[in-house]
Amino acid sequence: MAGRLNTLRVAVASAATAIVAAGVLASPAAAINTYNASPAPERTETGALLVLWDTDGDGVDDSFDWHCTGAMIDRDTFLTASHCIVDWSADPSLDHFYVSLDQNVQGELDAAAALGLSGAAEARYFLAHGQAVEGSGIVDPSYGQAQSDPHDIAVVDFAHRAVTPADRWSFTPAKLPTAGRLSALSSSQLEAAPWLAVGYGTEEAHTGGGPQTHPGGGIRLKASLGFDALNASWIRLSMIEAQGYGGACYGDSGGPNFVTLNGVLLLAGVTVTGDTPCYATNVAYRTDTGSARSFLAPYVRLA
Template structure:
């Protein structure tokens, strides 16, 4: 989990400590649109603890009681993982302190009792990581996929569907550079600070759901690499810290989850873990998650 903080090129989870997202470690879908219409209602914000520190990622409801996310958002976590599907979680540190739950004992992580009566929009579950997740050590066997099994099924939200096996192979080069996937996540925006050097920087707030289109650049057996440049006239922007585990959709189905980025200001190259491949789909099937018929 340390790689999400010290190596910005690997993993895109965001730190949430003491009710705040640490500046410089969080970001958002660059060039994205706030999901004010709740278009992606099955995409949620997840929170979890590791070594006493609270983090956040993005996840998607793929069964009434199963969330799909990145492996680095489930690997080595303490206690439970909680989720909300609110598209507008907090716009200021004050709102975050009031709206975002904390664990009574950070070393133990979230426990069911940490969600009080006023936290009705939050649900708790148990995280699992793909058994072949390489923790960013093996490019040929990345497998950056995880799930969260919720204690109770979610009512009133239609789960998203997983793409058929090999769906991305249908848009390999040269079609890839003309194909956009829709990336969704809860990272915060990259913008110029109010004071100091006016360099676009990942900011901590607001914590809201956003989406954008990203153009395919390279496809490997494990990874879809996209161009995360918001100035690309072929599409929108890309993903950033806090968007980890969030889905990308192609023709309405999930084809990837956000895995990593290559720059500390969330520009240019994004790495998205494919979920349309056998090694991932065979594992997801053990949780009852299979491609749409």
């Protein structure tokens, strides 16, 4: 487990660099907190993003692990964050992206490791046992180019793959909001609406007198959040324990932030960042903006 958390921190560090450059917050979110959270077996559209990559630059893929979260938005499109897809191998052609919609992905990784499998052999094991499906990671071409809108949104596309997640799992794709849906609501309406984060991330900070650590992760959890603020690209959500909320942490990046409006559950934002110890704020990239919809239009039918 320690090795898996170390590789997760490598991904978090590279993502944080990109986000700081974009002028947002200093730490990407990645997991659901232990407080005010519960398992989410019913959220079958939400999955873990696994990556196979070359860690030492020798041209051979040698590491396979889960790193982020995402959600199916149709039968062959998995929505996640751009920073989950970039900066893996020195040669990006060596990067391979997989999605699992299983509830306990970490348990499956542990079982494969117990068989002595690692790297490409572990990825092949997941494919052979129906525990993951490989797709094509596609990043918004404008990712990181503007402080006001870093375009931290990506998809794993299965449209041209022989096997899609729909061949392995039963799920109802998440519903995206219509254009400008959140902007059309008042702050009081957004505050009154139920918000929900779902992800596979690690726990909030543990100190115990030593360095800050974030154990756990790899199991799908959910937590209710409270609305804080809306701006042109972002939704800011409260995950303060004393207010009865939970929220995202390391590994929940790319995961869905749902809001229920008029009885309909909508994937309103993609988890991108938050406070470093994962105690207070989750910041999600909006899916109802013109830039997000422009990127998604080639992959999913938008209402």
